[in-house]
Amino acid sequence: MMGERTVVQEELFYGFNLERHVPGDHLLRAIDRFVDLSDLRRHLAPYYSPIGRPSIDPELLIRMLIVGYCFGIRSERRLCEEVHLNLAYRWFCRLGLEGDVPDHSTFSKTRHGRFRESDLLRELFETVLRRCMAEGLVGGEGFAVNASLIVADAHRQRGVARTEDLPQAGRAVEEYLAVLDDAAFGAATPVPPKHLSPADPAARWTASWGGPAVYAYCTNYLIDVDHAVIADVEATTAVRQAEVGAARTMIDRTRERFDLWPERLIGDTGYGSAEMLNWLVHVRGIEPHIPVFDKSRRTDGTFSREDFTYDHDSDAYTCPGGKLLQNNRRSFTKPRSGVTKDDTRIYRASKSDCDACPLKPSCCPKEPARKIPRSIHEGARDMARDIAKTEAYATSRRQRKKVEMLFAHFKRILKLGRLRLRGPCGARDEFLLAATAQNLRKLAKICIAQSPMPAT
Incomplete structure (x- = not known):
């Protein structure tokens, strides 16, 4: 019925x-x-x-x-x-x-x-992080760092080529002019952008994400790998130099404000430059679980730098033919450092040794003598190479996926694949609030599972 x-x-x-x-x-x-x-x-x-x-x-x-x-x-x-x-x-x-x-x-x-x-949103983020630390979710032994491109709220087909062509008024333009000397934005690289968006000039024109070029910012995360809690977040322009600078800023800030000092830092090859590795090893005393950024391997069939043996005591390389490559082969009235503007030392073989060597066609067929560049920070690079051979490094490679999962959650669940606010301050606000929300959801997921709430 x-x-x-x-x-x-x-x-x-x-x-x-x-x-x-x-x-x-x-x-x-x-x-x-x-x-x-x-x-x-x-x-x-x-x-x-x-x-x-x-x-x-x-x-x-x-x-x-x-x-x-x-x-x-x-x-x-x-x-x-x-x-x-x-x-x-x-x-x-x-x-x-x-x-x-x-x-x-x-x-x-x-x-x-x-x-x-x-700076209330930064204070809110740090308040939540302190609660994560109080609940035992932050170990502080290992950190992972990475960055992700977030599309800005700017039309990709509407841009100008010069700063002079930007409108003379507006909050976005004022913020752009204010960050021209900021290491995270305008001063991150001396290379001028190809296009500027009148709606958001601080957003960087980039195609590094593998798709069509867009205006974008980068959100940078420093996470504790124990429970993937976000220890710090920083907004930068979408260039690699700014991401590396943001990693340094976040590491120093977590030490200053929370007394967190990781024993190891996990990252991808973008953080494996000689300067960054030297800063981690010799300035901050952190083990770099990071692949070394190295372009010394040759693909034309001739000997690469790894085929030469370096001796620390004599400060010289030995080639596969047993001859020495030295940084200085003669003395100067005024001592020279031998360091180039690229922070490298050049080790050269003797022309007479190379001319008489039967291995010359496999070593330097188009040059009179072989030269080997060596970074002044090569000691830190060697340490990173040694770490890469350990079991701990293999574990770190798996743990690095946690920061990628946070970015996937950031874009798919929190729906932050594209920004709504404009300018560096808008990007910073959105990234801080998103990181705060992710840490709160992490607290709710882990701590409530450990101690279920009583029924009401």
Whole structure:
């Protein structure tokens, strides 16, 4: 028999408990245990006037942003609608059933103003990281570093060739001009970009991701490999030099603010330059579990540098024919360092030795004598090569995949394959909030699994 719903007269009063209608296993209920905003007002106090009409509660705005980035709600207009309708979102934002949701324009005004001036989002990220450390999720023994391209909010077919052709006003242009001397953006490389976007001039024109050229930024992660907790995040322009500089910045910042000093750093070949390896080994005392960036291997059938034996005591190479290659074959009145502008020393064989050598066709058939360049940081490179032969290095190669998985989560689950905010500050804001959301989800996943929440 077909059922029919009976019309019931509405009651005058309802007893509705919002706490009871949020499931005990909801992600926000787990995340709420680890969101500590107790210092928020103290941190923002210098940026608010003591008189005038009260503003929107900044804690509400932060909680709404956490909801948006945890659940991939990119539009602030849609975020306000979702918080208005979703009971779990209202519960997390402490709005109750009748609390008013702020207008979406409030986010833009506050984010471009007080939040950036006070660096609040960096403070929020570090507060969550301290909670990860308190829960024992950060070991500090091994770190992994990597970067990922994120497409900027700029049309790839609309660009100008010169800075002079940019519009003379606008926040994006002002931010671009402000970071021209910043090592993470304008000063990362002396090579000028081929195209500039009028909408976001600081975004770099690049095709290094293997697809068509786009305007993009890079998000750089430094993670602890124990539980893939993000220890630091940095926004840079999309060039390799900026990524290497960001790695140094993040390592130093985690040491200064959290006293975290890894024994080993895991990275790809992009971080295997001689200067970077020397900085890790001799300046910071960190083992580089990084492939050496080396172009010395020849492909024309002649001897490569690895076929020559270097002797530290005599500071000379021995060729396969048993002859010496030396850095200085004669003395000078004024001693010379023998170091080129590329930070290398050139070791040369004697022309008479090469002319009489039967191996010359396999060594230097087109040159009068063989030359071998050696970096002044070759000691650090040799150490990285020795580490690459160990079982610990093989383990590190597997652990490096954890940072790649975070980038996949960043783009597919949090839906951050393309930025919504423009300029270096916008990229920094989005990357900090995304990293904060990922650490909060990690806390909820691991700690709640270890100690299930009681049923409500």
